[in-house]
Amino acid sequence: MKLLLIVILxxxxxxxxxxxxxxxxDEVKARxxxxxxxxxxxxxxxxxxxxxxxxxxxxxxxxxxxLFVDIVALDNSGSQLAVVHGFSxxxxxxxxxxxxxxxxxxxxxxxNTIRVDATAVNGHNDQQYKFSLVIDGIGFxxxxxxxxxxxxxx
Numbered sequence: 001m002k003l004l005l006i007v008i009l010x011x012x013x014x015x016x017x018x019x020x021x022x023x024x025x026d027e028v029k030a031r032x033x034x035x036x037x038x039x040x041x042x043x044x045x046x047x048x049x050x051x052x053x054x055x056x057x058x059x060x061x062x063x064x065x066x067l068f069v070d071i072v073a074l075d076n077s078g079s080q081l082a083v084v085h086g087f088s089x090x091x092x093x094x095x096x097x098x099x100x101x102x103x104x105x106x107x108x109x110x111x112n113t114i115r116v117d118a119t120a121v122n123g124h125n126d127q128q129y130k131f132s133l134v135i136d137g138i139g140f141x142x143x144x145x146x147x148x149x150x151x152x153x154x
Contacts, residue, residue, distance in 0.1 A: 020095050020096025022088065022090045023062055023066060023093045023094070023095055024088045025070070025087060025088040028061050029083075035059040036059045040056045040106055041054070041055055042055065042106035042114040043108025043114045046112065052071050052081075055069065055070050056068075057070065058104065064097065065100055066099075069087040069106075069116065069133075071083070071084040071137055085140050089133060089142065089144060098122065098124055100123060101119075101120050102120060105118075115134050115135075117132045118131055129147055130146070133145075
């Protein structure tokens, strides 16, 4: 009976049962500075009331490289930068993904939007692939696109 119940759950549920878990921006925020590998400014952000900028952060966490983007702007006192919104990427920041980032670049593409282009290595099969992220700083959304061709490492 238990086996039948498990089979029914697996076949008819819309939830995935992956081994890893996605690492959120909030989870690493408290430990962020100890594991930062790089920070790059990617473009300006403006919501009509506040001015800020996008930052691309790569860091080492949970035994692998991870990628985050945040939007920072001056706080209400105007004395320091504060995070307006932080982005984590489920496609990359899974603690069992074993992604190694080889190259990464970001640029502003239009008002309040940036594009991140990267080359990565899949640690499970040592294949190299490319991906891009388009990040909307007003809607706080992103689009992920991965190249279809996976190339073995040379």
